Amino acid sequence: MSGTFLPLLVVLVLIAAFLRGDFALTLIYLVVGALAMGTWWCRRALGQVDAKRHFNTHAFLGEQIKIDLQVQNKGWLPVPWLELRETLPVALAGPHSFQTVTNLGPRAAAQFEYFVQARKRGYYPIGPLTLSTGDILGLSDSLLAHSQAEALIIYPKIIPFASARISSHSPQGTLRHSLPLFEDPTRVFGKRSYTSGDSLRRIDWKSSASTGRLQVKLFEPSIALETCVILNLNAEDYYYRSRMDSTELAIVIAASMSNWIVEKKQMVGMVVNGRDPLSAELMPQSIPARKGKRHLMRLLETLARVEVIDNSAFGSFIQKQRYQLAWGTTLIVITGSAGDELMDELYQARRRGQNPVLILAGRDSTEEAIRQRAAVFDIPVFSIATERDLTLWMQGSKRT
């Protein structure tokens, strides 16, 4: 508001007092009325404006997301001008960020649409939308209102696996495995003649009757992939120069593994040593093992949101988590590097009957030393430096 407004009022008040009313009072009414009415109109009109966005809140990498914005004036006061500016995160903002000016009559609505590109996985707030308007005379400052931001989740990249060379010690599983420890009695793949020592339960009486000799059934081997993906996003465990790429690669690996396991109709859970902006304690909630596409979406949502964390020791994190996991669970541990503490935890997990597998994401100079240490504890180690390596690993699995 202008600095001469008060002096003008004071002069008019003095004149009104001196002349006992009349024209000075009329002028006071006019000037103050203009300011008061204008400000009231502006505030009230802005309070009646409602903005709603309609868009698909989940998207995969590379998709173009269309956002429909509907702005409605719910009141009877018109809005002479309304400036709309959408706040978009840097990762999604393109060259044409959404901003426009419109006016709304009484009970009128306006529709707009704009697009964002899903360039990077993450949890992004779309908005808030800033609405600004002002009085028609410009006597008071413009008013601002903000509509709530809405979340857009962009899932991480998923590289489809044909198979993965992951062993399991769980009995009564559902997938074939080349090095079986257990056999699945529901899967008969052949018969042979009875030899001394075979269990009587394996005798196939029908074929024995038809051949006249005792025949025993041969069962296929099996594994049960009740798996828990343990993803480490502690910054200190990744090589500092390629930290960003390595942690993103770790997330891609976790997403791809989870997708493969769910496709195989197996149960998979997840725990993440990272930061979840939506969680009250900022730590991602541990997701128990389940099956199904819906569960996979939940895993991908968590992976879309998680961020790197600092000073969160991975060894003690695993220690807290593995007590809650069942015997025989395969632990797919994805991290940047593995120190003694982690190795010890993985060994303890093996002793408890769990099946740890270590995947090193990104480049690490101590990889050879880690492999040697892991070999001592009989923990399989896979090193994936880039997404190309992940693809090759997948293809290598396919060939074998």
Next chain:
Amino acid sequence: MFRALSYVLVFLMMACIVLTIGNLIENVVPGWHSGLIAGALLFLVMDRLYTYRQLKSLTPLSAEWVIALGAQWILIVLVIRFLLSYANGLNAFIADLSLFVRGYLANFFSPEFVITFLLALMAWVLTAQFLDLLEEIGLDQELALREESAPIRSDMVPAHQRLVTLIFSVGIFLAIVTVLTRVNVTTILSNLSGLPDIEVRRFSGAEAGALLYFVFGLTLLSLSRLMSLQTHWNRLRIPISSHNLTRQWATYSLSFLLILAVAVSLLPAGDSLGLFSVLGTLVGFLTGILAFLAQLILALVLLLFSLPFLLFGNAPPFINRSAPLPPPTLPTQPVLPTETSAIWELIRSTLLWGALVVILVFAFIQFVRQHGGIRAALRNSRITNWLILAWQWLSRNADQTRASLSRAIGEGWRSIVSRLEGKGVLPGMDFISLRSLDPRRQIYFFYLAMVRRGGEQGMTREPAQTPSEYAAALEKALPSTTEDIDSITAAFVEARYSRQEVDPGKAELVRGAWGRIRRALQNRLKDERSANK
């Protein structure tokens, strides 16, 4: 269109200023030709509006600029002087002309002329200031959008704000001038001994000018606001998606000003000025001025043709035949009858003083808000600190009193209820008060509530099922609350089987999760019932 409208509004505002000043001159120096002075000033304003852009295109202090401006002002000075002479009659005009020709320049600078010249200068500068600001706001898009100009200072006031300041500043000046037109200066000056007895007249005709000045000023502010916004949007390259923004703006502005005018005319203000009579006053004034100017131009043309006759000492044939040119007169307001009802006087006084108090408080608050230094100074002052401390003490005591009172009432009620329950008058209540439970037991409560409600809808927990197994079963039936079921289960397991302290915040989270699960269960029940129907 913007340019034409803004020029018309500037002209009308200047006409109001001129009208008011004319009334002041008439009041202070009745012998002067106030109407003529007003007409000359208006003519000057029209000239300034017309020549503004041409003069602006010239480089200041360049030869062309000096010549153009100098020629213009020489002409203005001569026209004013000759008009003032002509106003005294043709003979006086001829006498003055002959004196000037012979070099008697002392008579050229009469007091009336000097004051008129200064007023002309003021009108010239003021008109230019209005136009400069309007150009900066957006009339000259090239100037308004110039990006290669000097960096914008952070303390620079926007052009629209400066226009508001200018309009209000001139308004203050007009208000004071209007008061002066009501004061009988002649009586004051004639009785200089002792304290002057100030006599205030009813109306002087300047009120209309002052009032209409503000009306046109507000209209100009509306127009300039639109221009400044459009400039701002153009500068930031913000597209305008509405096709009728300008038209709607005009409609809303006119409606707003009309409503404001009606509201103001209805409010009590003593002897009110009728809106239409005021407008009629201005229209009459402008018509008179324009008619005078037309006649003046005709008279000047006739004078040019008569000059050879005058030089040879013969009477010019054209001028003798025409009657002397009547100077324009300023309008006078009719005297309106006063209100005599006492009740109405009381209402009016109450409204008047109430409105004044509200205005003063509002203005003070706005002033303090705008000047952060004053606010800081007030905070540092002892009196303010004492007042703040006193207020805090009062509110603290009030809160404590309220809390004690509610506690005492609650305890009293509970003791009455327990006594009545003991005597069997009231049935015993076995509701659990959640607030009385610690966080661990609260989590038990919510988990067991989930199990109970789930059991009521066919998802009974088997005795052999672990919490995780039950959670998996429940999630199949309520897929939308998977995360909440997991979090409430995990919290229950931790509370039930661990010895560590349970955070109250966790209990709140579990409460929230239970709320969502309960709603999901209720929705499921409703869907089942509607499906069964």
